[in-house]
Amino acid sequence: MHCGECAAEGKIGSPNEAAIRLIWRQCLSRVLRAAAAQMGPTQRADTRAHTLDRMLKLLDAAAEQGARLVVFPELAFTTFFPRWLLEGDGLDQYFERGMPNPAVQALFDRACALGVGFYVGYAELTADGRRYNCAILVDDVGEIIGRYRKVHLPGSVEPRAGARYQQLEKRYFEYGDLGFPAFRTGSAWGHAIMGMMICNDRRWPESWRVLGLQGVELVCIGYNSAAYDPNGGTSEDAALRTFHSTLVAQANAYMNATWAIAVAKAGDEDGSGLIGGSCIVDPNGRIVAQAKTLADEVIVADIDLDLCRQGKDKMFNFAAHRRPEQYRAITERAGVIEPALPDMD
Template identity: 55%
Template sequence: MREIVIGGAQMGPIQKAEPRTAVVERMLALLEQAVAEKCDLVVFPELALTTFFPRWWMEDQAEIDAWFETEMPNAATQPLFDRARETGTAITFGYAEKTPEGRHFNTSILTDKQGAIIGKYRKVHLPGHSEYDTERAFQHLEKKYFEPGDLGFPVWRNLDAWMGMCICNDRRWPEVYREMGLQGVELITLGYNTPSVNSQLSDEGLEKRLYHSELSMTAGAYQNACWVVGVAKAGDEDGHPLMGGSIIVDPDGFVVARAQTEGDELIVHACDMDACNFGKTTIFDFARHRRIEHYSRITSQTGVVTPE
């Protein structure tokens, strides 16, 4: 048995005025809970260090850049890395990354148990829009503030398992899971900041939004015979509610742990990576069953083209 005890560290709201140092203190408290639960890995959300700033329209580049990290670890996050290393706990979390060349990405990183960053992923599927939209109840400006990720969907060997990452809206796209599945991924971690209300369909309802989030993750886990850990930042951020629904999903697509609140909350499950083997060698044995000669549209076409 290759068991990894995983802590999903859901975080409650982060207000616009809350400094990173205060946020890291909350992350440290969740890490200590995870250490007490003997977790090997702690998964924090997307944009874990700040409020979900893409809801705010900003034109001053200096104001925008204030939400981004230019190095990782940095002064604010160093205590988190130090404590993770001291306790022998691997961590993964998301943040807004500004590169030395001045590029902007929605990023997540993965460490080993020694606190070294061994993996980086940049969000590929950016939702929302790039210009101010008067038709929306609120703005969702990821396409304005971030570039689409340029690192693809790599996997890394960590904690004796093949691990991959994606972020938020990525979870809704089956190609994301399959790209990693084709590399033998056994564990996919993903953080998200998802509004509780659809800015373009106000009567959609929280129940349906949570269902679609869970459906995406359970389907991805089952269809690629891997564990999926989805962790939210949730609650009311300056009047803008984010939904929770953090879950740990097994390789059969069943939810084995689920958050009960919209606040700081740790969910824990001992995940056996060998539980992936049956699915990967039977119904989802890709080498035996995939028929790539029929899949050309997936990579040659983006929008819908109906037959003439």
Template identity: 55%
Template structure:
């Protein structure tokens, strides 16, 4: 059995005034809980170190305060040190400012010795780039981040993590089947995803939390099933300075079934022992891509962006 004991470390709200150091202490508390329950990998949310700052229009000097210029850094070093001491791999998201001045919504993964072994930058940025007076609140990811430039790679994890093939996505990526399929075509066995999703649709307030949670879970379960992979989707949730984020963190098996689900919008740990060999049946039967894919008919997927209905 190639097993990863997976911890999904949902985080409650992070307020605008909360320091990185205070947040990291919460992350370490969750890590300690995970170690006590036998976890070998702990996954935290998107933008795990800060509040969801794209909800505000800010000048650039203030924006840069939300970004990390190196990783690890003095604020996050205690998390890396504790993970290394416990022998637990970690994965979390943050706002990345590169030495060249580029800004990305980023997620990383370490090995069990605390070394960063994988980095992903969010491709499908939602929202808008300029202030929108018609929205109930702003969602300025297109203003503060560039689309990711690393594609959707996968990584072969070390033997002490089952030699699993892992890939990463962030938040809105989960809604795009193309992202899942690119990972699936590389044999992904564990899809890691963090998110910060508002509980309210800024353009359609009547949508309701129930529907938003359903769509999130539907996307992850479908992606896991259609690519025969384990998936973990981890939220930052709760009321951030009057702006609620939904929870709904889940761990999903390769048949698309939820095997663990968060019950709160607070700091909460989900744990499940995931056998990477459970992905084999789907990958060698209904989703045996080599036998069943018909790429001669898929040209539109990479040949156009906007939908083009027939005339008439």
């Protein structure tokens, strides 16, 4: 995506950041072809090798369509294990002790050979024994250029009595400790400013805004979202939950003038349903591509990063229009404080 003429004239070496940005916009193609690699279900009995083979096939299919970036789901290498009450080795088998590691090296190797980078989510077990629901961003030459640990862990610490399927993320993971960092990528991706979320994060506008305040142009999100109310209610079905998932990606992309790629692990995992609906959303909040199945499926779109400018420079020119002095409740407390009750005496 380099513009040879500008580089030859030495303009890009200028210390003036505004000038550099202007040159990029004028002289670089800032269109990045990207893919959402939705995955169908992964059963507890599936081998790692079987799952990795599916991911390689998705990677190949995306590369054949010209994608330079492929977004995989949350916890992509395994089933969504927080639905089960587990301990010891039964739990540890789902965690990665390093990244890459021998079980996933083939994904890194194939991507690098193809000149394709990727986002992938996995369960991280650090050398000092900490556990996170994690995602990484790997560039087109196989370097890990960004890491994110899930902040908005849903579910509960203790299992719900009598429930066939649990949601135990609060039991198995610590809260992410890296904030919501945005990353400046290289020339293969048009120097896009990219950010990551994982699943439930996308329902919280704070996640998006912290990235928006870093000028994010493309947000990558992997998810495993139940096709029913994982908290035990009966008022939410797969259609409603898919609607919620798509709605929050669309509106938050618009309100932060960013592209978003949201990618599901979908379908029936050992009797427990996951929604699909993986989508690529433009900075106007419009869906430009969406998966149609609950299976392994690649969708591709051309991400024109400069389409973010209309929103970022006008309606959502944050410096001109935001009023942080009115937002203090957002950071001063977690929970609700209702207005006083009327006097009933």
